[in-house]
Amino acid sequence: MNWYKMASSNAGAMVSCKTEDGIQLYGLWKKMGKTALFHTHGTASSFGIEKFEPQLQEWACKKNGWSFLTANNRGAHELEDWQKSGAAVEKFSDSPKDFKAWIGWLQKMGIERIILSGHSLGTEKIAHFIRNHEVPHVVGIVLLAPSDSAGVQDAWEKKSRKKYMKEAMEMKERGEGDELMQDKRVHGGLLRMTANAYLDFYRKDSELRNALPFVTGKIESLPVPVLALIPNNDKWNILNAQKYAKIIEAAGATAIICDCDHEFKDFNLIDSLEKHNDLFAEVKK
Numbered sequence: 001m002n003w004y005k006m007a008s009s010n011a012g013a014m015v016s017c018k019t020e021d022g023i024q025l026y027g028l029w030k031k032m033g034k035t036a037l038f039h040t041h042g043t044a045s046s047f048g049i050e051k052f053e054p055q056l057q058e059w060a061c062k063k064n065g066w067s068f069l070t071a072n073n074r075g076a077h078e079l080e081d082w083q084k085s086g087a088a089v090e091k092f093s094d095s096p097k098d099f100k101a102w103i104g105w106l107q108k109m110g111i112e113r114i115i116l117s118g119h120s121l122g123t124e125k126i127a128h129f130i131r132n133h134e135v136p137h138v139v140g141i142v143l144l145a146p147s148d149s150a151g152v153q154d155a156w157e158k159k160s161r162k163k164y165m166k167e168a169m170e171m172k173e174r175g176e177g178d179e180l181m182q183d184k185r186v187h188g189g190l191l192r193m194t195a196n197a198y199l200d201f202y203r204k205d206s207e208l209r210n211a212l213p214f215v216t217g218k219i220e221s222l223p224v225p226v227l228a229l230i231p232n233n234d235k236w237n238i239l240n241a242q243k244y245a246k247i248i249e250a251a252g253a254t255a256i257i258c259d260c261d262h263e264f265k266d267f268n269l270i271d272s273l274e275k276h277n278d279l280f281a282e283v284k285k
Contacts, residue, residue, distance in 0.1 A: 011057060012068065017105040019074070019097045023085050027071025027102070030057060035113040035139075035283050036067040036106055040098070042120025042147070044087035044191055046076045050119055052144070055269040063274060066283075067111060073098040073125065078191055088180065088192045091200040092208040095125040096133060103137060113283055117142040120236070120262065121149055123228075124211035130222055140280045142273070143228040145262050146248060149188070149201070150208050151215035151238045156189045164198060171195035188236075212248075214239055219251040225279045226253035229272060234262040254279060 012030035019025065027047050037060035041050055047070040060068040073095060079086035099116075106114060114137045118126040123143040130138060157164055164186055171177060177196035186193040193201075201208050212219055215238055228248045232241040239247075245255035254276060260267035 011054070015069075015071075015105070017101045019101040021094070021097055023074050023083060023098070025072045025074070025076075025098060025101060027069055029109075030061055030068045031109065032061050032067045033065045034067075034111055035064075035115070036060075036069055036109075036111045037115045037117055037142075038102060038106065039068075039070040039117040039119070040073050040122040040125065041070075041076065042118075042122050042145075043075060043149075043188070044078045045119070047071050050263070052119075052264045052267070052269050055273075056117060059270050059273045063270070064277070064280075064283075066115070067109075069102065069106065071102055073122070075121065087187060089178075089194050089197050091197055092125070092128070092206065092211075093200055096129045099125070099129045099135075100133075103135065107137065111137070113137060113139045115140040115142065115280060115283065117144065119144040120147045123147055124149060124208060127219075127222060128207055128211045130224070131220065138224060139283050140224050141222060141226045143226060143248075143253070144264065145231055145234055145236070146212050146214075146228050146244065147236060148212055148214040148238055150206065151213070152188055152236055153202050154215075155238055160185075160189065162186075165202070168195040168198040172199065214244055214247055217247060219247055221252045226251075227273070227276050227279050228253045228255045229258050229264075229269070230255055231258050231260045231262055231264065231267075233260060236262050 012028045015029040016026045053070050057068045060066040074085045075087045075090040077086050079088040116126050123146040172195050178194055180192050184192050230241045230244045241257045249255050256272050
């Protein structure tokens with residue numbers, strides 16, 4: 001189900017907000033109770049594209065009586081040139097601005113408690129945001145296919161024998177940081193990327209590298225209850241699902257290994273979520 005079909009059904013209403021640096025973001029909103037499940041997507045995706053979203057909405061609205069927001073972040077699609085956003089140009093370090101904008105919007109809608117949900121790169125954005133910002137309204141987190149994007153990138157560069165870092169640094173020195181790098185598969189072997197975006201994501205001291213660094217074997221704990229759903233057939237995992245689960249459980253999360261791929265195709269997500277409703281037992285409608 002894509003966004004325009006969702007918006008034309010009873011799934012909710014199209015909404016938008018603007019970040020502090022002027023990025024226009026869009027989403028789909030269903031108002032129920034004063035608790036909201038707020039979902040953010042992964043690399044180059046968008047609200048309504050991730051096919052498991054209707055299950056998230058059903059879990060939130062029908063099973064728990066929560067409101068539901070699935071919304072874009074600045075990494076939506078590959079490139080939106082009109083406002084200089086998209087996976088090719090976004091900086092991971094700017095991702096908290098998107099959460100601030102949507103959380104502010106939710107508060108204006110009367111929401112008092114928020115459960116953050118993210119998929120893939122969205123899980124890393126959540127981890128980075130919640131560790132570095134005091135957000136008393138956030139009372140829980142759901143991580144769908146939690147990822148280590150820097151670990152994936154390092155593996156891709158080793159395999160491809162590309163010297164992306166050298167190219168990006170040289171471009172920046174020439175004043176070409178906002179231009180696209182030569183290889184059309186710089187970003188994880190899939191997407192284009194500007195030199196400045198590449199450096200922000202993948203330099204050795206980047207904020208991304210401290211988000212969910214599974215490759216190191218140790219992840220910093222998160223300050224609220226966390227439910228992590230880990231696919232056992234995820235081509236983007238740099239370790240097996242059992243190791244992912246062990247590492248994130250050591251950080252205090254509850255981990256579920258799911259028999260599915262990275263996109264949770266044909267997987268009954270609602271059953272797994274409902275079985276762990278007790279994690280959010282103190283969350284009122």
